[in-house]
Amino acid sequence: MRACQARVERVLDALLPAHGAAPASLRDGMRYAVLGGGKRLRALLAYAAAECTQVPTRGADAIAAAVELIHAYSLVHDDMPCMDDDAMRRGKPTVHVQFGEATALLVGDTLQCFAFEVLTADATLDPARCAQMVLALARASGADGMAGGQAIDLASLGGPLDLPALERMHRMKTGALITASVALPGVLAGADADTRTTLDTYAAHVGLAFQVVDDVLDATADQATLGKTPGKDAQNAKPTYASELGIDAATRFAFDLRDRALAALAPLGPRAARLADLARFVVARPS
Amino acid sequence: MRACQARVERVLDALLPAHGAAPASLRDGMRYAVLGGGKRLRALLAYAAAECTQVPTRGADAIAAAVELIHAYSLVHDDMPCMDDDAMRRGKPTVHVQFGEATALLVGDTLQCFAFEVLTADATLDPARCAQMVLALARASGADGMAGGQAIDLASLGGPLDLPALERMHRMKTGALITASVALPGVLAGADADTRTTLDTYAAHVGLAFQVVDDVLDATADQATLGKTPGKDAQNAKPTYASELGIDAATRFAFDLRDRALAALAPLGPRAARLADLARFVVARPS
Numbered sequence: 190m191r192a193c194q195a196r197v198e199r200v201l202d203a204l205l206p207a208h209g210a211a212p213a214s215l216r217d218g219m220r221y222a223v224l225g226g227g228k229r230l231r232a233l234l235a236y237a238a239a240e241c242t243q244v245p246t247r248g249a250d251a252i253a254a255a256v257e258l259i260h261a262y263s264l265v266h267d268d269m270p271c272m273d274d275d276a277m278r279r280g281k282p283t284v285h286v287q288f289g290e291a292t293a294l295l296v297g298d299t300l301q302c303f304a305f306e307v308l309t310a311d312a313t314l315d316p317a318r319c320a321q322m323v324l325a326l327a328r329a330s331g332a333d334g335m336a337g338g339q340a341i342d343l344a345s346l347g348g349p350l351d352l353p354a355l356e357r358m359h360r361m362k363t364g365a366l367i368t369a370s371v372a373l374p375g376v377l378a379g380a381d382a383d384t385r386t387t388l389d390t391y392a393a394h395v396g397l398a399f400q401v402v403d404d405v406l407d408a409t410a411d412q413a414t415l416g417k418t419p420g421k422d423a424q425n426a427k428p429t430y431a432s433e434l435g436i437d438a439a440t441r442f443a444f445d446l447r448d449r450a451l452a453a454l455a456p457l458g459p460r461a462a463r464l465a466d467l468a469r470f471v472v473a474r475p476s
Numbered sequence: 477m478r479a480c481q482a483r484v485e486r487v488l489d490a491l492l493p494a495h496g497a498a499p500a501s502l503r504d505g506m507r508y509a510v511l512g513g514g515k516r517l518r519a520l521l522a523y524a525a526a527e528c529t530q531v532p533t534r535g536a537d538a539i540a541a542a543v544e545l546i547h548a549y550s551l552v553h554d555d556m557p558c559m560d561d562d563a564m565r566r567g568k569p570t571v572h573v574q575f576g577e578a579t580a581l582l583v584g585d586t587l588q589c590f591a592f593e594v595l596t597a598d599a600t601l602d603p604a605r606c607a608q609m610v611l612a613l614a615r616a617s618g619a620d621g622m623a624g625g626q627a628i629d630l631a632s633l634g635g636p637l638d639l640p641a642l643e644r645m646h647r648m649k650t651g652a653l654i655t656a657s658v659a660l661p662g663v664l665a666g667a668d669a670d671t672r673t674t675l676d677t678y679a680a681h682v683g684l685a686f687q688v689v690d691d692v693l694d695a696t697a698d699q700a701t702l703g704k705t706p707g708k709d710a711q712n713a714k715p716t717y718a719s720e721l722g723i724d725a726a727t728r729f730a731f732d733l734r735d736r737a738l739a740a741l742a743p744l745g746p747r748a749a750r751l752a753d754l755a756r757f758v759v760a761r762p763s
Binding site for chain 2: 206209210211212214215216219262263266269271272289290291292294295297298299301302303305306308309310316317318319320321323324326327328330331332333336337339340341343344357361
């Protein structure tokens with residue numbers, strides 16, 4: 190896992206502009222937002238799924254970088270004052286605190302299109318499959334995926350949200366991009382329909398487990414462990430798995446989702462070993 | 477021209493979600509931001525370049541919609557309080573005034589990835605060329621294109637900017653997307669290198685002419701004609717072609733750029749007639 194985290198860090202460092210036509214503030218903001226932090230869960234899932242579907246290194250690198258870029262852009266925008274108004278992220282000041290709101294807005298915008306550039310810039314990858322990956326990643330990021338989930342989240346602040354609605358919100362807000370991280374290697378590999386369905390099922394369980402654990406940690410961890418401001422959900426009267434189920438039942442639910450993810454992988458045999466490790470990691474992570 | 481404007485409006489109306497998983501505020505905001513307004517210059521250029529390079533209807537529609545979606549997203553974000561803080565756009569309240577800042581941020585984010593979805597969702601188009609179009613549009617939108625130009629614009633507020641720096645800023649901020657609007661049909665058609673270079677040269681002149689005219693109109697037109705708040709540039713002490721050259725010399729410069737755009741088209745003969753019409757339109761437009 191540490192090797193994969195270091196690898197996507199190197200890949201992103203090499204891809205992100207250090208020179209170019211844009212002002213230094215934008216380039217520095219992009220690098221600040223992306224490099225040097227985070228669990229890189231989406232990259233880890235992409236590398237594990239790439240190993241499972243036998244995607245070569247360069248394809249895995251492009252996918253891992255693209256999903257981390259989309260994730261980084263969403264964090265920059267979600268942290269802005271008009272959204273969650275968060276001052277800390279990954280143990281350091283958020284982008285708008287460090288660079289100002291206008292630059293943060295542009296940094297997020299630029300990271301988003303950079304993800305699609307990264308998916309299509311490597312001429313050694315099959316271009317038709319790259320187009321399919323763009324389609325899948327764009328859908329995962331859009332109105333029926335991440336951005337739509339964030340809009341539901343915003344609309345629910347302070348209001349009641351029953352468990353099915355909470356689950357639907359999380360499947361869009363975080364689940365869609367996690368599913369794309371696992372699905373894109375299958376697309377690039379041209380994996381058969383059964384394998385792709387298996388990967389999607391696994392990813393849906395892991396994505397929801399991740400969010401349930403996130404909710405529990407927000408309610409129980411301290412800032413040093415979390416790297417961001419804890420207790421924000423309760424402060425915002427935001428419905429979460431922790432608030433709706435209680436800490437104990439939410440924790441049991443996360444373990445149940447892990448077991449379902451592991452069961453889903455069975456048909457893939459040993460080549461899914463790293464995906465299985467990640468399902469275990471998601472529910473055992475300290476932050 | 478009216479027929480093309482009506483056509484891209486129909487295409488966008490059919491593409492934009494009216495139902496779906498996202499909350500109504502996001503879907504309504506997307507439609508509000510995109511439909512019912514604007515000159516559709518980028519769509520007109522895309523249709524004219526598609527006619528010139530013999531791209532079939534569906535390909536032209538996808539390109540025209542994608543470039544208008546990128547343009548619409550950039551307007552939503554540029555109008556936000558942390559950027560230009562504009563209350564009026566296309567004769568109606570801006571998206572953040574109508575829907576709130578958080579929704580405006582998400583609307584812009586969603587429109588951006590929707591552009592890449594639209595470029596890759598039509599299974600009748602050559603997928604390898606779709607991937608090339610994604611790459612070109614992503615680069616035109618990013619740090620070395622539109623977003624980079626906007627960052628230079630922000631950094632220059634109130635400060636001096638000499639003419640070469642002003643030109644470079646505009647070639648990135650508006651020129652890159654205008655160039656992409658003309659270039660993408662050539663990519664999808666698989667046009668030869670000479671044709672693509674010709675189209676790029678034409679687009680560079682037209683893009684800059686458009687911006688020079690925009691600067692002149694901001695200094696001379698009223699709100700009813702402009703559809704947005706006039707005089708913002710002077711109010712923000714923003715360097716423009718109008719402020720740097722004066723109205724008369726800026727107007728002459730725009731006509732000179734038009735003539736260079738027309739001269740560039742010569743090798744393409746009559747199939748470039750509509751592109752030539754658009755070069756004339758850009759410098760003659762009332763708003």
